[in-house]
Amino acid sequence: MNTIASLHIGEIGYISEESLDFIPLKLLEMGCLPGAEVQLIQIAPLKDPIYICVNGSHLAIRKETALQIKILKANL
Amino acid sequence: MSKNNIKVALIGNPNTGKTSLFNQLTGLNQKVGNYPGVTVDKKQGVSKLSATQNAIITDLPGTYSINPTSVDESIVLKTLLKKDIKESPDVILVVADIENLKRNLLLFSQIKDLEIPTVLAINMVDQMSRKGISIDLSLLKKELNTEVVLISARKNEGINDVKEAIIRCHVAAKASPLCGINHKIDPDYFHKLKEISPNYSLYELWLMVTQNNYPDTITSEEKEKLLAFKQDVSKLKKYQHKETIYRYQEINKILKKTYIVDKSKATDIRSKLDKVFTHKIFGYAIFSFILLVIFQSIFDWASVPMDFIDSTFAQLSDFAKSNLQPGVLTDLLAEGIIPGVGGVIIFIPQIAILFLFIAILEETGYMSRVVFLMDKIMRRFGMNGKSVIPLISGTACAIPAIMATRTISSWKERLITILVTPFTTCSARLPVYAIIIALVIPNKKIFGFLNLQGLVLLSLYALGFATAILAAYILHKTLKIKSKSFFVVEMPNYKLPSIKNVLFDVIEKTKAFVLGAGKIILALSIVLWFLASNGPASFKNSEKNVIENSENQQLSDVVLQQKIASAKLENSYIGIMGKSIEPIIKPLGYDWKIGIALITSFAAREVFVGTLATIYSVEADDENTTTIKQKMASEVNETGGKLFNFPVGMSLLVFYAFAMQCMATLAIVKRETKTWKWPLIQLFGMTGLAYVSSFIIYQILS
Numbered sequence: 001m002n003t004i005a006s007l008h009i010g011e012i013g014y015i016s017e018e019s020l021d022f023i024p025l026k027l028l029e030m031g032c033l034p035g036a037e038v039q040l041i042q043i044a045p046l047k048d049p050i051y052i053c054v055n056g057s058h059l060a061i062r063k064e065t066a067l068q069i070k071i072l073k074a075n076l
Numbered sequence: 077m078s079k080n081n082i083k084v085a086l087i088g089n090p091n092t093g094k095t096s097l098f099n100q101l102t103g104l105n106q107k108v109g110n111y112p113g114v115t116v117d118k119k120q121g122v123s124k125l126s127a128t129q130n131a132i133i134t135d136l137p138g139t140y141s142i143n144p145t146s147v148d149e150s151i152v153l154k155t156l157l158k159k160d161i162k163e164s165p166d167v168i169l170v171v172a173d174i175e176n177l178k179r180n181l182l183l184f185s186q187i188k189d190l191e192i193p194t195v196l197a198i199n200m201v202d203q204m205s206r207k208g209i210s211i212d213l214s215l216l217k218k219e220l221n222t223e224v225v226l227i228s229a230r231k232n233e234g235i236n237d238v239k240e241a242i243i244r245c246h247v248a249a250k251a252s253p254l255c256g257i258n259h260k261i262d263p264d265y266f267h268k269l270k271e272i273s274p275n276y277s278l279y280e281l282w283l284m285v286t287q288n289n290y291p292d293t294i295t296s297e298e299k300e301k302l303l304a305f306k307q308d309v310s311k312l313k314k315y316q317h318k319e320t321i322y323r324y325q326e327i328n329k330i331l332k333k334t335y336i337v338d339k340s341k342a343t344d345i346r347s348k349l350d351k352v353f354t355h356k357i358f359g360y361a362i363f364s365f366i367l368l369v370i371f372q373s374i375f376d377w378a379s380v381p382m383d384f385i386d387s388t389f390a391q392l393s394d395f396a397k398s399n400l401q402p403g404v405l406t407d408l409l410a411e412g413i414i415p416g417v418g419g420v421i422i423f424i425p426q427i428a429i430l431f432l433f434i435a436i437l438e439e440t441g442y443m444s445r446v447v448f449l450m451d452k453i454m455r456r457f458g459m460n461g462k463s464v465i466p467l468i469s470g471t472a473c474a475i476p477a478i479m480a481t482r483t484i485s486s487w488k489e490r491l492i493t494i495l496v497t498p499f500t501t502c503s504a505r506l507p508v509y510a511i512i513i514a515l516v517i518p519n520k521k522i523f524g525f526l527n528l529q530g531l532v533l534l535s536l537y538a539l540g541f542a543t544a545i546l547a548a549y550i551l552h553k554t555l556k557i558k559s560k561s562f563f564v565v566e567m568p569n570y571k572l573p574s575i576k577n578v579l580f581d582v583i584e585k586t587k588a589f590v591l592g593a594g595k596i597i598l599a600l601s602i603v604l605w606f607l608a609s610n611g612p613a614s615f616k617n618s619e620k621n622v623i624e625n626s627e628n629q630q631l632s633d634v635v636l637q638q639k640i641a642s643a644k645l646e647n648s649y650i651g652i653m654g655k656s657i658e659p660i661i662k663p664l665g666y667d668w669k670i671g672i673a674l675i676t677s678f679a680a681r682e683v684f685v686g687t688l689a690t691i692y693s694v695e696a697d698d699e700n701t702t703t704i705k706q707k708m709a710s711e712v713n714e715t716g717g718k719l720f721n722f723p724v725g726m727s728l729l730v731f732y733a734f735a736m737q738c739m740a741t742l743a744i745v746k747r748e749t750k751t752w753k754w755p756l757i758q759l760f761g762m763t764g765l766a767y768v769s770s771f772i773i774y775q776i777l778s
Contacts (some may be wrong), residue, residue: 001422021523027564029141039345043355046452049461051567052519057179058346059565060448060461065562 001071004066007040013071022068031055082131082246088171088437089180090138091568095198096229097171098135099580142186147482157291167246168194174201181327188254190277193245195223197238208338216334230574255326259317265697272301286312310461349570353445366604370433371534378425389418416601426503428586430472434583439573447565457545459554460484463493470500474741487559498543498741501537502681508732516725600683607650618643665724665774677737687705723777727770737768
């Protein structure tokens with residue numbers, strides 16, 4: 001199963017419904033909702049944290065959090 | 077402030093221009109206070125809404141949601157839950173950013189459900205066409221069932237509309253929930269919750285349960301019933317998740333009808349700038365360059381006004397002495413108060429320049445990129461990317477820096493940041509560094525452009541940072557604190573800094589510093605003057621003794637007067653204190669006069685310069701006006717050489733780099749950590765390190 005952490009720069013995915021219980025409330029509140037489109041924008045030079053755009057919000061999150069959020073990759 | 081003023085609470089996500097709006101509404105009619113029990117700054121200002129109506133506007137800390145994850149954000153919840161009836165707002169003004177309207181409306185929907193009259197101000201509408209956004213305002217008003225105003229706070233557009241909306245909203249005093257939380261989640265559960273009390277809205281009761289925060293007005297019976305709801309924690313968590321998703325669904329429905337983004341019309345420089353600023357080489361290079369520019373300019377730009385302030389106060393003191401009636405009061409003024417005030421004023425240039433740079437970096441959105449770049453590195457040392465901001469702010473003053481750690485939600489990471497921040501070179505160390513560097517390091521250029529003195533100063537900053545990082549690593553490995561680390565940072569859009577916001581920020585922080593630390597410095601200057609001009613019996617006899625002893629020598633009047641002054645100082649209370657610690661500090665290369673300055677520096681470092689100013693002005697003869705620097709340079713040691721020679725200077729620099737010598741910082745650490753344990757660890761750990769390091773440096777160099 002893919003997670004946000006497995007996206008490549010520029011790639012887009014959709015947060016899967018089953019992730020709901022693993023998304024911290026704060027991230028949910030910032031727009032990281034099941035079904036939302038998430039794009040990986042940048043990875044920090046030391047591979048962590050990562051910079052994503054989800055639901056229009058530009059956020060930096062740590063890899064450990066990203067690994068918990070499952071996604072479906074968009075078919076390009 | 078009359079009773080008829082409307083109390084308005086200003087709330088919004090970070091980076092929405094909340095501060096700009098606050099500044100536009102209140103102008104310079106602002107004051108900063110404290111919330112009871114916590115040290116979060118409470119900014120309030122008066123705004124003239126109409127010819128007859130004023131409002132008191134409270135600027136609450138920026139937050140993404142009413143559910144707090146940090147100390148800062150908990151203030152918002154406490155204010156809104158009417159902890160204190162006098163503080164509870166009549167109208168809430170929510171600021172949203174046009175580009176992130178969806179996310180901003182989440183907070184709005186929570187606030188609306190509190191059933192307090194609410195005005196929504198959508199900011200940065202001047203960016204609409206550039207972002208390809210269009211909005212149906214009248215429909216949005218209807219759907220949100222509230223006053224909605226489009227504004228551009230930076231361009232001062234729409235501010236009058238906001239004022240009118242506040243009045244209308246206050247008069248109508250109608251408030252209804254937007255989403256309501258009961259229907260879709262668990263009607264039964266929420267019905268039972270609502271039955272507990274008719275005095276609160278359902279959402280208020282829900283917040284009391286989930287956030288364990290109760291208004292003063294709640295009865296013990298009601299509280300007991302609410303506590304019963306807290307039993308099933310996993311259910312609470314699940315319902316909070318569902319609530320958030322439900323809110324977003326409602327918001328999406330509304331925005332679908334009222335808010336259109338045409339991405340093809342959007343032009344964005346964000347991605348281009350991000351590629352450079354977060355690049356693995358350029359990113360760090362730019363950050364290092366910015367730090368270099370900041371520190372070089374502190375030394376270069378600030379030296380002119382500092383020298384001016386230094387000499388002005390020396391002249392002022394001299395003027396007072398020669399033009400006022402001689403006596404105790406004149407002495408107090410000329411030797412106590414004037415040098416004391418001068419010792420405070422002299423930092424203003426450096427502090428203002430530092431706060432100016434920090435404010436610009438934060439305003440432009442660049443600081444978030446630094447957090448992003450630095451998180452992984454900082455984590456290895458038990459800190460957080462967000463720790464970078466306290467560590468940089470610490471170069472101005474540790475007090476606001478320690479307060480800035482409140483955004484770090486992991487307790488261990490926050491504690492470590494608090495403990496090591498005082499190692500960074502604060503501006504109170506700068507006058508000490510500046511004067512010692514000027515005395516022992518030659519003023520010349522190396523490689524034709526680098527100022528050697530500036531370079532030494534830069535190395536001291538590097539030493540401070542390196543020690544902070546090293547101390548953090550040791551604490552990271554030794555502190556056994558379990559705390560969940562969670563990290564999320566918004567990467568705001570880049571924007572040009574608003575001059576008004578930056579200036580207000582600089583003025584406010586400088587003022588707080590001068591008034592806060594300034595009081596301690598001034599009070600100590602006066603105490604010092606007293607201790608230096610009074611003493612036991614030997615002090616009173618010293619003048620007579622000197623005259624008797626030198627009867628056989630042919631001394632000029634000036635030399636005799638100097639001898640008397642010197643003997644007096646030696647026998648004064650402060651002289652006795654300095655002498656009694658001389659055996660301890662001798663191995664570091666210091667004499668008893670430096671000892672006096674060390675003693676007083678334990679109250680606050682900057683007092684070092686003020687103390688020496690007082691000591692040397694007490695000692696100096698009246699006819700010669702010289703600056704502190706000149707006085708220090710002419711001091712001689714036992715062997716007849718310069719007292720402030722290279723080994724002593726280096727030893728002092730290292731001592732001041734490491735020692736914990738700031739009462740105000742210790743007090744703030746106690747307040748933030750709620751125990752004396754951590755400030756005491758700082759006091760003894762840092763000062764012990766300072767003593768050992770200075771001992772080694774002096775012994776090697778001399």
